[in-house]
Amino acid sequence: MKLPSIRIVTVIAIVLGTLALVSSGAFVARAADPIKIGFGMALTGGLSANGKPALLAVQIWKDDVNKKGGLLGRPVEIVVYDDQTNPATVPGIYTKLLEVDKVDLIISGYGTNLIAPLMPIAMERKLVLMGMFGLANNEKYQYPNYFQIQPAGPEPQTSMPIGFFELAAKQNPRPQTVALVGADAEYPQNAMVGARELVKKFGFKTVYDKNYPPSTADYTPIVRAIKATNPDVVFVASYPPDSVGMLRAAHEVGLQPKIFGGGMVGLQFTSIMASMGPLLNGVVNYDFWAPEPTFLAIPGIKEFFKEYQARAEKAGVDPLGYYLPPYSYTMVQILGQAVEATKGLDQQKIADYIRATEFNTIVGKVKFGKNGEWAKGRTLMVQYQKVQGNGIEQFRGPGKKVVLYPDEFKSGAMIYPYSAAMK
């Protein structure tokens, strides 16, 4: 048998020696390695109008944290992939994040459908999962390490419309009849289930209750059929294109119930607010944040919006960012606070801490409860008042989106009926 030559032995020794040095060096450098937070986000596709601003808010948080020295003395790095608003991409994205990119923490992408495929992945690996605006994703799993940032509360289906019907019940003269209309899609259908429950609870009479397909091109026939039933209250659960279609059709047809709105997604987005302008006047709709004194008083929020609005134009996203961005920032703010408090990246310790703690954030105090939802729901009802023209500047300050519900954030009185507020 021929022995290996001295040259080959030398080469092997050098390679092994180098590997040993590199690996020992890696241990030394470990403390300065970044903490990686990974997620998929809707940067293209149907939900990208919200996904991109949500990403910008996470980036702002990362920059804020890194300016202060990072987490646990380590810089924070974000690893993000475009999920194309396609749930089928989610398993692949998170497997890559965890196996190849070796991220330390994960957060979800935006929306119920994008969180659903992520739940089993997080559960299998016992990871902390911060969810971004998912509706009742954990109801079936009851996974203890899931925390969802939309302030829907422990009863997500009724928490969204409850403010709308509570307000209706308080008006004088009290409205009697209700029309319910919603898109055939997950969120609107959940909202419709809640609304039906609340109609019974408050003793209203339903005179119209129908769904429509999301790709409807003309809402005039639907609105006309609603008008024919002469309802006092019209509750609409819709996505952005339908919200615009419904509102325009209501004006064209002359639908003037005593209260109109409820669960219309899209009216919160700056581009739609600006283009709808005075058509918004009088609509009572759900929201999560409004530039009213009750919200602007919370520490940190003004600084966040100053930074967000300065960067939004360049990023080509919602220039005001009042809907998702403050909550997207809050979500990672909570995760960061938990990492600092537990002094490590142990998933179970972080989850236990988040479950047990009330956090001070830029949207106020946040405490999680049943199924990882907010312990107490905080879906607002706002009324658009005195909107003039189509400029976006008017929406920066208070007075245009007056908070009516809940009482702790109330910033003005409701103009009733709808026809009085339309002027």
Added chain:
Amino acid sequence: MFSWDLLANAMVAGFLLGGFYAAVSLGVSLIFGLLDIANIAQPAFVIMGAYAAFWLNTAFGLDPILVGIGLTPLFYALGAVVYRIYYESFERRGEESLRGLVFFFGLLFIIEVSLSLTFGVDYRLVQTAYTSRSLEFGGVGIAFRYLVPCVVGMAMTLALYLFLGRTFYGRAIVAVSQDQGALRLMGANPVHIKTIAFGVGIAAASLAGALLISIAPVIPSTDRDYIGRMFAITVLGGMGSIGGTLVAAIILGVAESLMATFFGPSWSLAVSFGLLLFALAVRPAGLFGR
């Protein structure tokens, strides 16, 4: 809940919607119906037209429909280039069936992503003074937001009908759809004729897009909502029949509107497409197909 008033309103709303559907579907009728090219990127060109109208409206205050008309030469040129690439890469080699379909599928995504990167992903819409108004005649409401697209859609149908029936190039396009070999024997170049037809089809998308953004807010992926309707209208009307496209579009619009008014909007699309299946079972070539 039935009333004559509601019925009249539903019929009128459906008719107006049908006029708009015709405007959106004419390009498909020309390219898919006559040339037999499965251009599934056509709705993406419509969305491109919508963004062009939005951009020129917000930047310079130009009327969206005038922008749609003004940009037709540009869209025509774009269509001609796209067809040439398609021809050289697939049709000339006889690989147009499946690979051509993939080409247009890819084109659809490229247009969507390009629009996302250029305009962002926010919902965009255009408000004009005339589209915010509505009229009422004897209890029947007419929203200008649908009346204007309907009138423009009908004008487009008439223009295309006259172009195909009365002009040399129009007749050549009809001929190329019937017998390319015979056309070649007459001394005309089928590829040249098809380039013109494809260009006209894409030019129609420019105007259809301007109408769309006047009606509803648009994001780059809105095209997917219209693919089904556009091809269904083309097939129902009879492949390549321009008048048939208008009739089919109105049938679909009225069916949707009647269902939404009287039986619940959930059923409107299902019934419309059910109607399509029924019509094809009875008349496989479509209403006006040969």
